[in-house]
Amino acid sequence: MSKQDTHFFNVFSMVIGLLVAVAIVLFALARVVASRTQDLQALSEAQYSKYVEARIRMPAQEAVAGQDNSALAIKTEGPAAAGSAATAALPKNGTDLYEQTCSACHGQGIAGAPKAADKAAWGPRIAKGKATLYEHAIKGYQGSAGVMPAKGGRTEAPDELVKQAVDHMVQMAQ
Secondary structure: OOHHHHHHHHHHHHHHHHHHHHHHHHHHHHHHHHHHHHHHHHOOOOOHHHHHHHHHHHOOOOEEEOOOHHHHHHHOOOOOHHHHHOOOOOOHHHHHHHHHHHHHHHHOOOOHHOOOOOOHHHHEEEEHHHOOOOHHHHHOOOOOEEEEEEEHOOOOHHHHHHHHHHHHHHHHHO
């Protein structure tokens, strides 16, 4: 190997060594700066705790038509239950129940649910009588067009409130 080649390899090795050293110093500096700012930002940001709680909250439970859904009404203890109780407060009337729960399916016609103001879809159902509508809404129903979970999945809602929500939807369809 010639003297020029040896000199090139020595210089090349030194440049690579310096670049690696600079990269290590920059990495260490970034870690020091981040350790001083990330924790403070996470603790001081008001929404951060809410986002974390929302991500670790217990998954929602759904009532299934034709099955015993009484276990869904049992509340668990702990911070997840406290967070879900605050967001799922029981509505005061049927209109509020419709807005909070029923409109999820009946607003868009999801899972075969008749849209709230669709007179053609509600006509045959209304013709069967309110007693049948109340029974299907309270106990759940599985028909050829789709599935209606008991109380729309809000098993803690009293029957009278569900009846008011049914009356509201019938009124919208007339």
